[in-house]
Amino acid sequence: QVQLVESGGGSVQAGGSLRLSCAASEYTGSGYCMAWFRQVPRKEHEGVAFIDGDGRISYADSVKGRFTISKDNAKNTLYLPMNSLKPEDTAMYYCAAEPVESPHCLGLSRNPALYYAMDYWGKGTLVTISS
Numbered sequence: 001q002v003q004l005v006e007s008g009g010g011s012v013q014a015g016g017s018l019r020l021s022c023a024a025s026e027y028t029g030s031g032y033c034m035a036w037f038r039q040v041p042r043k044e045h046e047g048v049a050f051i052d053g054d055g056r057i058s059y060a061d062s063v064k065g066r067f068t069i070s071k072d073n074a075k076n077t078l079y080l081p082m083n084s085l086k087p088e089d090t091a092m093y094y095c096a097a098e099p100v101e102s103p104h105c106l107g108l109s110r111n112p113a114l115y116y117a118m119d120y121w122g123k124g125t126l127v128t129i130s131s
Contacts, residue, residue: 010128015084021079022122033100034051036093036094046114049080085129094122098120
C-alpha cells in the first residue's frame with residue numbers, strides 16, 4: 001500500500017509560482033506511473049500532468065508550458081513546479097500512483113487530462129490563485 005502526501009500548496013497572486021511535492025512511502029520508480037490531478041468544488045477531477053515508469057511525460061493542454069512534472073526516485077518524491085499561475089488554476093491538487101501495467105497508465109499517457117480512479121491517492125493540497 002503506497003501512501004502519498006502532498007505539500008506546497010498555498011495562496012499566490014496571478015502570475016506567481018508554486019511548487020507542489022508528493023512524498024511516497026515507498027519506492028515508486030519504474031514500476032509505477034504517477035500523475036497530478038486537480039479538482040474544483042462541485043466539478044470532476046481533471047488530469048494535469050503524467051509521468052510513466054520510464055520517465056515519459058505528458059501534460060493537459062491547459063497547463064502546457066507553465067507546469068513541469070518531475071520525479072526524484074532517490075527521494076521517492078514527485079514534483080509539480082507551477083509558473084504563470086492563473087485564477088482558473090485554483091483547485092485542490094492531488095497526486096496519484098498506480099502500477100505501470102495498469103490500463104489507467106496507458107490511458108493517461110495518451111490523454112493526461114482525463115480522470116482515472118488510480119489505486120493510490122494523497123489527501124491533496126490546496127492552491128488558490130487571486131486575480
